[in-house]
Amino acid sequence: MxxxxxxxxxxxxxxxxxxxxxxxxxxxxxxxxxxxxxxxxxxxxxxxxxxxxxxxxxxxxxxxxxxxxxxxxxxxxxxxxxxxxxxxxxxxxxxxxxxxxxxxxxxxxxxxxxxxxxxxxxxxxxxxxxxxxxxxxxxxxxxxxxxxxxxxxxxxxxxxxxxxxxxxxxxxxxxxxxxxxxxxxxxxxxxxxxxxxxxxxxxxxxxxxxxxxxxxxxxxxxxHCPEHQSKAKGRWKQAKVPDSLLTPAEAPLEKEADKDELKQLSKKVAEALRFDSRNVVLAFEGMDAAGKGGAIKRIVKKLDPREYEIYTISAPENYELSRPYLWRFWNKIQPEEKITIFDRTWYGRVLVERIEGFASERQWQRAYEEINRFEKDLYGSQTIVVKFWLAISKDEQEARFKAREETPHKRFKITQEDWRNRERWEDYLDSTADMLERTDTAYAPWHVISTNDKNTARLEVLRAILKQLKAD
Amino acid sequence: MxxxxxxxxxxxxxxxxxxxxxxxxxxxxxxxxxxxxxxxxxxxxxxxxxxxxxxxxxxxxxxxxxxxxxxxxxxxxxxxxxxxxxxxxxxxxxxxxxxxxxxxxxxxxxxxxxxxxxxxxxxxxxxxxxxxxxxxxxxxxxxxxxxxxxxxxxxxxxxxxxxxxxxxxxxxxxxxxxxxxxxxxxxxxxxxxxxxxxxxxxxxxxxxxxxxxxxxxxxxxxxHCPEHQSKAKGRWKQAKVPDSLLTPAEAPLEKEADKDELKQLSKKVAEALRFDSRNVVLAFEGMDAAGKGGAIKRIVKKLDPREYEIYTISAPENYELSRPYLWRFWNKIQPEEKITIFDRTWYGRVLVERIEGFASERQWQRAYEEINRFEKDLYGSQTIVVKFWLAISKDEQEARFKAREETPHKRFKITQEDWRNRERWEDYLDSTADMLERTDTAYAPWHVISTNDKNTARLEVLRAILKQLKAD
The missing domain is CATH 3.40.50.300 (P-loop containing nucleotide triphosphate hydrolases)
Structure with missing residues (x-):
């Protein structure tokens, strides 16, 4: 040399x-x-x-x-x-x-x-x-x-x-x-x-x-590829599970004129989404049978099918696992897509992946900040992120599971895995509480909505979208 | 109603x-x-x-x-x-x-x-x-x-x-x-x-x-999703294995001025590829250790790394398996890419997938025509497909496997699977013979090149590219 x-x-x-x-x-x-x-x-x-x-x-x-x-x-x-x-x-x-x-x-x-x-x-x-x-x-x-x-x-x-x-x-x-x-x-x-x-x-x-x-x-x-992963910082401080999760509102808050209001609101939301100069990401999380599908159906009712894209998120594929866990979401949100709807989201990292151990402790503990940065970057690029947690009581879930099993065209929607997840109800509550505490930001706030009463829930979801679009 | x-x-x-x-x-x-x-x-x-x-x-x-x-x-x-x-x-x-x-x-x-x-x-x-x-x-x-x-x-x-x-x-x-x-x-x-x-x-x-x-x-x-898959048509007529596969040329055809010619040819090929108004796809197939990597290295030597893309094809991922088998190749050949090089190709369907039973009989038997149509469509869209079968004798393969095992930085290149594939040598010869007979078309001809002598082989590969670019 x-x-x-x-x-x-x-x-x-x-x-x-x-x-x-x-x-x-x-x-x-x-x-x-x-x-x-x-x-x-x-x-x-x-x-x-x-x-x-x-x-x-x-x-x-x-x-x-x-x-x-x-x-x-x-x-x-x-x-x-x-x-x-x-x-x-x-x-x-x-x-x-x-x-x-x-x-x-x-x-x-x-x-x-x-x-x-x-x-x-x-x-x-x-x-x-x-x-x-x-x-x-x-x-x-x-x-x-x-x-x-x-x-x-x-x-x-x-x-x-x-x-x-x-x-x-x-x-x-x-x-x-x-x-x-x-x-x-x-x-x-x-x-x-x-x-x-x-x-x-x-x-x-x-x-x-x-x-x-x-x-x-x-x-x-x-x-000398360095080991970059930061260590988990000390003991995890579990958030208190809020009442909105423990006991979602049961009684319909209102009953009168529901149908008319729902129709009018649907139309208003469609127009607000369509004519907003920004892009919109609608993110739905919630326990099984909390009504994510129904809420989405109501939102898209007044939209043209060419105006939006819906992604239903399940377990990642191998090629996705071999990249950062947010990668599959980075690629699903596209600047040219006006409205992108997620039925389950990147929060899987701090919910199912945390609970089932698919993510290590330091991985899920680090994820909150990674997710916040991700959403802040979107917000900074004229993309509004509207996040929903649809809350349901454990009894109401059971009732819906049973109803699904008894309805021929809904039987597909219920599997043994759903019953198994139900056994981890408390873990999901804890994880959700942590998630709400750590990722409820000014630029991407959470909307926690009780869906024990479906009609009220649909109204609330639509109102929340309008509110956030106007607020921003 | x-x-x-x-x-x-x-x-x-x-x-x-x-x-x-x-x-x-x-x-x-x-x-x-x-x-x-x-x-x-x-x-x-x-x-x-x-x-x-x-x-x-x-x-x-x-x-x-x-x-x-x-x-x-x-x-x-x-x-x-x-x-x-x-x-x-x-x-x-x-x-x-x-x-x-x-x-x-x-x-x-x-x-x-x-x-x-x-x-x-x-x-x-x-x-x-x-x-x-x-x-x-x-x-x-x-x-x-x-x-x-x-x-x-x-x-x-x-x-x-x-x-x-x-x-x-x-x-x-x-x-x-x-x-x-x-x-x-x-x-x-x-x-x-x-x-x-x-x-x-x-x-x-x-x-x-x-x-x-x-x-x-x-x-x-x-x-009533119909069963579209056409049946395999009668008995399969196995092609005769040509001498070019059975006994690839051993002796160097020429020895003099090799290095100079190689250099000049490399440059000529780079220019021919670069200045051709069409896109070019270079497809390499051959037994393990036949020299695909070396041939590719020689071709790209005079190219700028931004001018070409190399794809090394191995087993498909699950998301690829859930679509037509050519799908992953449809998406790799892009109109804006001038030169696309494949180290192993879509012919895997009629080689490894046929031999290992990953494709059913009617699937691989149907594949020849599907592949021909695929290549014809490319040809019709100003994309030249140059296909190489690098032929090697069984003895030469063994010698190279052993050399790889003995050379520290080549040890990665040899695995137990390579030795196992070698046991199916005759099956590969048969499959290759069928492939050559059925997919050697006017718009995408095969170039069978003996690589027992590496230097001669590299010259021949370069010459074949030049020839096909000029002929078309």
């Missing part, structure tokens, strides 16, 4: 390649195991610094079949899209490595440099903070995030622009910025320094060193 | 709803079983006939959570996209029902009515034939396809245009056609009659009858 000026020791390329491939296969081998990991590499930098070349060289050294590359031109932020939405579906599964050329940071830079009303410093720093929180959530969920900035001095950039081979231009779209302007270069450098303290910075004056520094950094990370 | 003029007997709506829900749950219940089915409903028709309303009414009668709706404005064909590509990812999984408002027929009509150089009758009929073949393949793979045309007379259409409530306009985009023009109406009717003989035609003069006819038709189909 030869010591270099900038401290990089060049490794023998064959040795480097062998070690990279070994590390790659070791990572691949973790798939499905308790130490499973995946690696997400975010790549950004100065134009012509050579990030494409460095990734190309890396892909020659590794087994290229197990290193995926996603390349998108940076885009400006869409006001109805969280920063992670364009990238969520490319999240690597356990054992995989994904390189992202376009990523949330390049979008942030592009938005700052291009938009007529640029992002101010406070907003910029707020974005960076949310991005880091998102990455920490990824790490806690076994996606290691590596960030690499390819840097180049103003002088070298000018020289490379002078020397550019027109045939190579294709891969060096300059994204509409004038790289001849020292002022633009300087402002970009100033901006990126607001977020690159936790990045690997690669000085790209020398190509061989650039490629080695990049590959060696990847190798080191692969070899 | 009251007999109507057009022969529809109106059912009691509650009864209809109960029967629909029962049928829906029965379908849902087939998931994962041997009689598993899904239902795809293609909906098209005259503007303002009320297809949206009919689907809305249907969704009120069924459990809306288990009837998904996909609505897209019809689009004109993109010349690099097969007709099924925009819709493939919305294919319903076992137990699911999916309604598609935008579909390949609406795209065909839109293309015919809008494009400056319209599709001539022969081309139109050719499209219809391919669409029907595709639907038959879906049916054979347990996706029932239902096609419903909502019809309306010219006179009624004019009346509805007169009466239209401007507030409702949003859902009645007229797709740029002048529905006041009798001529345009007539030509659309003439066109659609070229494909609607196997459609359910619904006369939409009367709204209540329209909704009932549609819902009853869906109900009948759900109740």
């Amino acid at each position: 030869a010591a270099q000026d900038n401290g990089i020791q060049l490794m023998n390329p064959e040795q480097l390649s062998v070690e990279l491939i070994e590390a790659q296969y070791a990572l691949k081998d973790t798939k499905g195991k308790s130490n499973a990991k995946s690696v997400l590499i975010l790549v950004s930098g100065i134009e012509l610094a050579g990030k494409g070349e460095a990734v190309k060289q890396l892909r020659e050294w590794v087994d290229p079949r197990y290193l995926r590359v996603k390349a998108d031109a940076p885009q400006t932020f869409n006001h109805k899209q969280t920063f992670w939405q364009p990238y969520a579906r490319f999240m690597p599964a356990e054992g995989q490595i994904m390189v992202m050329f376009g990523n949330w940071y390049s979008d942030l830079l592009t938005t700052s440099m291009h938009v007529s009303k640029p992002i101010d410093e406070t907003m910029f720093d707020d974005y960076v903070e949310r991005m880091r929180a998102y990455e920490q959530d990824l790490k806690n969920n076994n996606v290691d995030v590596i960030k690499v900035w390819f840097d180049l001095s103003w002088k070298s950039l000018q020289k490379r622009l002078d020397d550019m081979d027109p045939g190579e231009v294709r891969w060096h779209k300059l994204h509409g910025l004038d790289w001849r302007s020292k002022k633009q270069y300087d402002s970009l450098q100033k901006l990126r320094q607001r977020f690159t303290d936790d990045w690997e910075i690669i000085d790209c004056e020398n190509e061989a060193e650039r490629d080695q520094q990049f590959a060696q950094y990847i190798l080191q990370t692969l070899k | 009251a007999a109507q003029d057009n022969g529809i007997q109106l059912m009691n709506p509650e009864q209809l709803s109960v029967e629909l829900i029962e049928a829906q749950y029965a379908l849902k219940d087939t998931k994962g079983k041997s009689n598993a089915k899904s239902v795809l409903i293609l909906v098209s028709g005259i503007e303002l006939a009320g297809k949206g309303e009919a689907v809305k009414q249907l969704r009120e009668w069924v459990d809306p959570r288990y009837l998904r709706v996909k609505a897209d404005a019809p689009q004109t064909f993109n010349h690099k996209q097969t007709f099924w590509q925009p819709y493939a990812r919305f294919m319903p999984a076992e137990g699911q029902i999916m309604v598609m408002f935008g579909n390949w027929y609406s795209d065909l009509l839109t293309t015919s009515m809008h494009v400056s150089k319209p599709i001539d009758e022969t081309m139109f009929d050719d499209y219809v034939e391919r669409m029907r073949a595709y639907e038959q393949d879906l049916k054979n793979n347990n996706v029932d396809v239902i096609k419903v045309w909502f019809d309306l007379s010219w006179k009624s259409l004019q009346k509805r245009l007169d009466d239209m409530d401007p507030g409702e306009v949003r859902w009645h985009k007229l797709h740029g056609l002048d529905w006041r023009s009798k001529k345009q109406y007539d030509s659309l009717q003439k066109l659609r009659q070229r494909f609607t003989d196997d459609w359910e035609i619904i006369d939409c003069e009367n709204e209540a009858e329209r909704d009932q006819q549609f819902a009853q038709y869906i109900l009948q189909t759900l109740k």
Whole structure:
């Protein structure tokens, strides 16, 4: 190995390649195991610094079949899209490595440099903070995030622009910025320094060193994939189960004019949903037979089937299990979908997964904050999240289970598993109490609605939607 | 029930709803079983006939959570996209029902009515034939396809245009056609009659009858989901194993100037791939250790990592198994991806799945033609499919297995399963022979290349790519 000026020791390329491939296969081998990991590499930098070349060289050294590359031109932020939405579906599964050329940071830079009303410093720093929180959530969920900035001095950039081979231009779209302007270069450098303290910075004056520094950094990370999962913090403080869960209201609060009001409210809600400029996510949770399906049916009654999407959530598939648990929800909420309805939700993590032990203690204990961040990001992107807990008494559930068993076309709705879940009624109450206490936020409040009386419940659900749409 | 003029007997709506829900749950219940089915409903028709309303009414009668709706404005064909590509990812999984408002027929009509150089009758009929073949393949793979045309007379259409409530306009985009023009109406009717003989035609003069006819038709189909799978045709005629598989060439055909030629060829191939106006799919099959990885590495050496995508195919996931077996490949080949490389392919159906019994006899016997149609559709959409069988002798495989076991960074590449597969060497030869005989087509020929000598093999692979790109 030869010591270099900038401290990089060049490794023998064959040795480097062998070690990279070994590390790659070791990572691949973790798939499905308790130490499973995946690696997400975010790549950004100065134009012509050579990030494409460095990734190309890396892909020659590794087994290229197990290193995926996603390349998108940076885009400006869409006001109805969280920063992670364009990238969520490319999240690597356990054992995989994904390189992202376009990523949330390049979008942030592009938005700052291009938009007529640029992002101010406070907003910029707020974005960076949310991005880091998102990455920490990824790490806690076994996606290691590596960030690499390819840097180049103003002088070298000018020289490379002078020397550019027109045939190579294709891969060096300059994204509409004038790289001849020292002022633009300087402002970009100033901006990126607001977020690159936790990045690997690669000085790209020398190509061989650039490629080695990049590959060696990847190798080191692969070899020492850190254990990111934070420990559960001390003893869990169980929330008190509120009366709204213990004894849901029994008597119909009102009986008169129910039908008329229901019709009118349905229409009002449909219009409110349709003409709101924001997107709306309706999230339904509740014990079995609490009436989630009926409530949803009432809401969509006055909507056109092309206006909404309903997702019924059950146990995750294997390909979903090999990614962060929120991943399947990230991908179901789409900016172009006006109304998205969930029959059961991401709260499964702190309900059934907690109770059945599918999530470890530290996983579900960490989930409340992850979920809050998720909903806050949506809220920040013009997406209203309306959450319902439909509360039912244990007796009423039993009555409904029995009625289902006796009604031919409802028999499908009741299984042995429903009876088994019922045995864990108290556990569900405890978990729900914790959930309500920890995730009832200003930006995504819970609506706890007693459904012992179905008609009243339907009215209340509709009213709650109207109220939240108006309040926000 | 009251007999109507057009022969529809109106059912009691509650009864209809109960029967629909029962049928829906029965379908849902087939998931994962041997009689598993899904239902795809293609909906098209005259503007303002009320297809949206009919689907809305249907969704009120069924459990809306288990009837998904996909609505897209019809689009004109993109010349690099097969007709099924925009819709493939919305294919319903076992137990699911999916309604598609935008579909390949609406795209065909839109293309015919809008494009400056319209599709001539022969081309139109050719499209219809391919669409029907595709639907038959879906049916054979347990996706029932239902096609419903909502019809309306010219006179009624004019009346509805007169009466239209401007507030409702949003859902009645007229797709740029002048529905006041009798001529345009007539030509659309003439066109659609070229494909609607196997459609359910619904006369939409009367709204209540329209909704009932549609819902009853869906109900009948759900109740009597036909067994579409065609039987295996008589005795299987096993192809003779060709010498190219039995005794792959041993001696290097050439030794001189190999390295130089390899370098030059690599560069030539990269340029040919990059500058070809079409997309390219490179498909690699071969026994274990035949050198698929090495061949791919050589091809991508001169490409930028953003120019290609490599898919390494292994056993399908559950969510893939609950859809037609080609589905996961439909979704991996994307019009915007210039070069897509497969390390193992859709031929798994007639190789490992045949040999291990994962596919039934009639499934794998039917697969050859399904695969041929799939590749022909790609070819028709400016996508070149270059297929390689890398042939190796049994002795050479053993030598490579042993070498892998002895080389630290290659040990990952060899498992007990590889040794087990080796025991079925003769079965693989037979299956490969059948595959070569039945899928070596003019539009997607096989290149059988001996890889006993790795250097020669790499040259041959590169030459074959160049040859096929030039030939087409």
